[in-house]
Amino acid sequence: MLNKINFSRIFLFLILGLFVFYYITPLYVMIVTSLKSMNEIREGNLFSLPSTINFDAWKIAWGGRGEGTSDTFLKPYFFNSLKITIPALIISTLLGAINGYALTKWKFKGANLIFLLFLFGTFIPYQAILLPMARTLGFLGISNSPIGLILVHSVYGLGFTTLFFRNYYVSISDEIVNAAKVDGAGFFKIFFTILLPISLPILVVTIIFQFTQIWNDFLFGVTFSFGEHAPIQVALNNMVLTSASVKYYNVDMAAAIMAALPTLVIYILAGNYFIKGLTAGSVKG
Amino acid sequence: MATLKIKNLEKKFNQTEVLKGINLEINDGDFLVLLGPSGCGKSTLLNTIAGLENSDNGEIIIDSQKVNDMEPSERDIAFVFQSYALYPAMNVEENIVFGLKQRKISKDKINESLNRIVELLKITELLKRKPAQLSGGQRQRVAMGRALVRDPKIFLFDEPLSNLDAKLRIEMRREIKKLHKNFKTTMVYVTHDQTEAMSLGTKIAIMNNGKIEQFDTPNNIYNKPNSIFVADFVGSPSMNFISGYIKKDENVISFFPDNEKQKSINLNSIKTKVNNSDEILLGIRPEHIFLKKEHAVRVTKDHNFAEIEVHPELHEYIGHEQIVTFNYYGQEILGKFSSSINIEIDKKMTLFVDLNSVSLFDKETKRRI
Numbered sequence: 210m211l212n213k214i215n216f217s218r219i220f221l222f223l224i225l226g227l228f229v230f231y232y233i234t235p236l237y238v239m240i241v242t243s244l245k246s247m248n249e250i251r252e253g254n255l256f257s258l259p260s261t262i263n264f265d266a267w268k269i270a271w272g273g274r275g276e277g278t279s280d281t282f283l284k285p286y287f288f289n290s291l292k293i294t295i296p297a298l299i300i301s302t303l304l305g306a307i308n309g310y311a312l313t314k315w316k317f318k319g320a321n322l323i324f325l326l327f328l329f330g331t332f333i334p335y336q337a338i339l340l341p342m343a344r345t346l347g348f349l350g351i352s353n354s355p356i357g358l359i360l361v362h363s364v365y366g367l368g369f370t371t372l373f374f375r376n377y378y379v380s381i382s383d384e385i386v387n388a389a390k391v392d393g394a395g396f397f398k399i400f401f402t403i404l405l406p407i408s409l410p411i412l413v414v415t416i417i418f419q420f421t422q423i424w425n426d427f428l429f430g431v432t433f434s435f436g437e438h439a440p441i442q443v444a445l446n447n448m449v450l451t452s453a454s455v456k457y458y459n460v461d462m463a464a465a466i467m468a469a470l471p472t473l474v475i476y477i478l479a480g481n482y483f484i485k486g487l488t489a490g491s492v493k494g
Numbered sequence: 495m496a497t498l499k500i501k502n503l504e505k506k507f508n509q510t511e512v513l514k515g516i517n518l519e520i521n522d523g524d525f526l527v528l529l530g531p532s533g534c535g536k537s538t539l540l541n542t543i544a545g546l547e548n549s550d551n552g553e554i555i556i557d558s559q560k561v562n563d564m565e566p567s568e569r570d571i572a573f574v575f576q577s578y579a580l581y582p583a584m585n586v587e588e589n590i591v592f593g594l595k596q597r598k599i600s601k602d603k604i605n606e607s608l609n610r611i612v613e614l615l616k617i618t619e620l621l622k623r624k625p626a627q628l629s630g631g632q633r634q635r636v637a638m639g640r641a642l643v644r645d646p647k648i649f650l651f652d653e654p655l656s657n658l659d660a661k662l663r664i665e666m667r668r669e670i671k672k673l674h675k676n677f678k679t680t681m682v683y684v685t686h687d688q689t690e691a692m693s694l695g696t697k698i699a700i701m702n703n704g705k706i707e708q709f710d711t712p713n714n715i716y717n718k719p720n721s722i723f724v725a726d727f728v729g730s731p732s733m734n735f736i737s738g739y740i741k742k743d744e745n746v747i748s749f750f751p752d753n754e755k756q757k758s759i760n761l762n763s764i765k766t767k768v769n770n771s772d773e774i775l776l777g778i779r780p781e782h783i784f785l786k787k788e789h790a791v792r793v794t795k796d797h798n799f800a801e802i803e804v805h806p807e808l809h810e811y812i813g814h815e816q817i818v819t820f821n822y823y824g825q826e827i828l829g830k831f832s833s834s835i836n837i838e839i840d841k842k843m844t845l846f847v848d849l850n851s852v853s854l855f856d857k858e859t860k861r862r863i
Contacts, residue, residue, distance in 0.1 A: 384579035387546050388640075392593035393567035406583030 243267060243462035250458050266459035270448075270467060283464055285437065286444035292355045293440055294423045297362035302415050304363070305370020306408065310400050312371070313378040314386045324375060330368030335428050338365070346433060353434050361433060362423045369422075370415050377411035378404065413482035421472050441468050496557050496647035496680045497522050498543070503552035505538060512538045513549070514704040520697055523678040527695035529685060531727070534701040536684045537652055543682060544573050544650050556647060567596070572641035576653040578633045580625035580640075587621040590640050611639045631662045642673070651683040655690065667693060688728050692716065700724050717851065722860040725777050725853060731817055734827045735775040737857070742770040749776055754823045759800040763849055766863050774863065777853035780817065780830035783845050785837070790846035798849045806839050820845065 238255060243266050245259040273282035311317075312324050342361055346352040351360065381404070389399045430440040439447070445468045449461045498520050505513040512535045520526045528536040541547040543554055545566035554561050561569045572593075580589050590611060594604045612618050615635050625633060634654065641649055651670075655663045671694055674681055685691055691698050692712045699709045700723070708720040719725035725733045738751040741758065747768060748758035759776070761768070768774065784790040790799045804820035804827065816833045819826055829845065831837070854863040 382577050382579060384575040384577050385581060387541075387544075387566075388573065388575055388579040389581070389592070390546065391544060391566045391571065391573045392640075393596035394592070398596075403581050403583065 239462045239466055243459050243466060245459055247455075247457060247459060266457070267463040267467075269457070270460045270464035281444065281448040283441060283444055283448070283467055286439055286441045287467070289355065289438060289444075290424060290441040293358045293362065294420060297359045297366065297423050298416060298419045300359070300363040301366035301370050301419055302412065304367055305372075305415060306374045306405070306412075307400065308367070308371040309374025309376075309378045310404055311396075312375050313381075314383060314399075314404075315396065324371070327368045327371045327375075331372060333368075335365075339428070339432050342429075343433065353436075353438050355438065357433055358429060358440065361429050362419075362426065365429075366419050366422060369418065373411055373415050373418070374408070377408065381407070410482060413479050417475055417479055420475055424472055497555075498526070498648060498680060498682065499553075499555040500539075500543070501553040501555070503539070503542065503549050503554065505535075505542060505547070505549050505551075512704050513542070516552070516704075516706055518699060518706070518709060520680065520682075522680055525674050525681045525683065525694055525696045527683045527685060527691040527698045528701055529688060529691040529695075529698055529727075530701035530707075532686060535704040536686075536701045539701070540650055540652055540682060540684045543648075544571055545569050546573075570647045572644050572646040572649050574637050574641050574649070574651045574654045576656055578625075578637040578654075578657075580633060580636060582625055585622050585624055586617065586628070586636050586639075589625070589636060590643050593640065593644050607643050607645070611643045614642070615639050630658050631666065634658060634662075634666055638670075638673070642677075647680065649679055649681040651681065653685055654683075656685070656687070663690075670694060688730070692728075700727060702727075718862070719777075719853060720862050722775065722777075722855050725855070729779055731780050731828045731830065733777045733779050733853070735777055735855070736822065736825055736827065737775055738773075740768045740770060740772040740774060742768070749774070751776075751823045751825060757803065759802065759847070759849075761849070761854075763796075763798050764852075764854065766854060768854065768863060772863075773857040775855040775857055777855060778827070778847055779851060780828045782848040782851045783827070783829040784848070785829075785831060785835060785843075785845065787846055790848065794848045795850050800847045800849055802845050802847060803842065804845050805842055806837055809837060809839055 241257070241259055242250060242255075244262050244264070245253070246263055246265070249260060269282065271282060271284050271287075273280040273284075308327070312320050343352065346357045346360070349357075349360075351357040385403060386399055389403050394402070425442060426440070427442040427446065430443040431446070434440065434443070445464050448464055498518070500516055500518040503513055503516040504511070516539060518526070528539060530536045538547060542549045545561065545564060545568075549562065556569060556571075566573075580586075581592065584592065587608065591604050591608055594607060612621065615638065617632070617635055617639060620628060620632055620636065625636070628636065634657075637654070654670075655666050658666060667690055670683075674694070683690075683694060692715075695712055697709065698712055698715050700707045700715065702723050708715060708724045710718075710720075715724060716728055719728065719733075722735065726735075736751050738749050738754075740761070741748045741750055745762070747761045747764065749761050750758045784793065784799070791797055802822060804822045806818055806820050808819035810817040810819075811833060814833060816831055816835075816837075818829050818831065818837055820829060821827075827845075837843075855861065856863055
């Protein structure tokens with residue numbers, strides 16, 4: 210019996226080890242490549258460790274070479290992305306929370322139909338809204354601006370955030386809200402003082418989800434912005450694709466890691482909550 | 495000081511009628527219990543009184559003021575919910591004073607009311623705790639505190655004890671009774687537990703299918719049930735119904751159970767008017783059946799009892815008493831006796847039925863005759 214368990218354990222760990230290896234290799238290659246010089250990359254092995262740790266590629270990816278206008282580097286676009294992501298994240302999360310609250314605790318005629326429409330909204334592919342959205346942004350005069358992208362991401366994310374919060378609030382007893390109504394609290398008072406303080410798990414889920422969606426977005430960014438207003442993923446693409454003569458693999462790798470770093474940090478900081486929150490809403494819902 | 499009057503109240507959920515014309519009137523200081531099986535509309539009625547749900551028709555009048563169109567917070571009511579509905583993110587103190595704060599009452603007054611309630615319910619050491627750190631009984635206490643602190647016109651309770659274990663439930667029931675005795679506030683209390691209803695209510699409204707079957711004192715509900723539904727719902731085990739018909743000869747009124755032509759029960763003492771060959775149900779509570787003649791002679795007024803021959807079939811021991819199932823001409827009768835008495839199963843015997851306490855029901859209309 211003991212041997213059997215040991216054998217299956219060993220087998221399990223072998224398989225797991227294989228998967229770890231499989232997943233971590235690209236990251237490893239990215240990191241070591243970003244720390245090598247171009248000469249070392251050309252002469253050496255893809256997997257070998259750098260002979261000396263060299264952050265030049267990172268500096269170039271972040272701040273450029275100082276070669277004037279043709280030089281593309283991430284720094285300004287990183288802040289572009291922050292300027293878009295943070296407001297869009299706050300707007301879509303807050304509106305989603307209020308939607309979820311209204312749809313579950315202040316049921317009105319047609320509430321279910323409206324929720325269904327939100328749900329339907331989550332199934333709309335990015336590509337389907339490109340043209341109508343382009344017309345809308347043009348009409349509003351906010352195309353190729355951070356405000357335009359904030360609007361796009363807020364609206365597109367609303368379906369998801371509403372779904373998350375609705376499913377979370379549906380599992381919270383209506384009696385709490387009724388008690389507050391008898392106590393004399395109104396719509397927003399109940400939301401901010403009674404429901405929002407117990408919404409941390411679903412808030413974290415929504416924030417991680419929306420942050421990842423918006424930060425990693427390429428299609429909306431490349432369609433609705435260009436030049437100096439582009440978000441980081443678009444800039445990364447331009448940087449990697451437009452280097453005409455020589456390919457600077459170390460700079461490309463450093464830039465790619467930089468573009469992915471914020472989402473990674475968010476996952477590490479809030480990952481534990483993410484798992485808890487994902488299951489929290491689904492227990493009774 | 496508050497009276498509550500409900501006139502012809504109707505409510506529909508989509509196509510289903512949940513309240514079909516409710517009429518009720520209670521005086522100041524009354525303790526009204528709405529009793530009924532689940533789905534009978536009792537909670538909906540309570541929610542409409544509170545204003546948490548709207549009615550489609552009819553009037554709700556608190557102290558001669560129509561409140562139909564008022565917000566719950568304007569009706570000056572307090573509500574104790576089944577799940578207690580404490581605000582999870584607030585501690586006990588914040589929970590209790592939340593309603594007062596919404597009403598912009600001065601800090602001193604709030605503190606005064608808080609202290610009064612805390613002393614009354616003995617929850618001083620709980621004040622800084624969150625609801626999650628409280629036991630069921632403590633949560634119940636805090637929920638009551640939150641209602642009491644406002645000193646409202648009417649208290650509404652929605653099955654407040656149903657989440658407690660049996661022992662605690664009886665304890666809290668007594669506390670609610672004490673509260674009512676001390677404060678004399680008008681209360682409306684929803685439950686499906688007949689013992690709670692009987693012990694707490696000064697008036698009971700038995701509800702069934704969106705209608706009130708009987709609205710009366712606990713004593714009348716138990717002893718003079720208006721309908722078979724009420725008689726069956728109240729009492730444990732519930733009332734025995736013996737199906738049969740009436741035979742009237744000259745001055746003798748007899749009741750013949752189905753499948754029996756010879757032996758009848760003499761119903762001459764029954765005050766109600768019955769006609770020859772009326773099809774009726776004879777209702778007998780299990781505790782009004784006696785095993786020994788001496789016992790029946792001693793207990794029944796005017797020695798007004800009947801002898802019936804039965805066949806004991808089943809015997810259930812439940813501690814202080816026993817429940818025995820008898821076969822009476824093919825119909826089941828349950829009797830409740832002290833568990834010290836020994837009854838031989840499957841041996842024919844005679845039982846004695848207190849005729850002062852029987853109820854007669856029309857088989858067709860299911861109403862009391």
